[in-house]
Amino acid sequence: MIEMPIIDVQKCDGCGLCIGVCRCNALAIIDRIVTIIESMECDWCTDCEGVCRTGAISCPFEIIMQES
Secondary structure, three states: OOOOOEEOOOOOOOOOHHHHHOOOOOEEEEOOEEEEOOOOOOOOOOHHHHHOOOOOEEOOOOOOOOOO
16 A cells, blocks of 8 residues: 555644645545545655645655765
């Protein structure tokens, strides 16, 4: 199973900012809360975590940049 961002439903206010930045359409609002839709397209960009103003999204992966 692919690691996906984790949503804290207690913190999510359903603003939809994360959906606007998600390039792979892995997020949807259901019952006014953002929900993860399993997507093989997720490239772990962490943009959704970065725009979440309530801190409801956390990404369980770390991006490591390799120097050339």
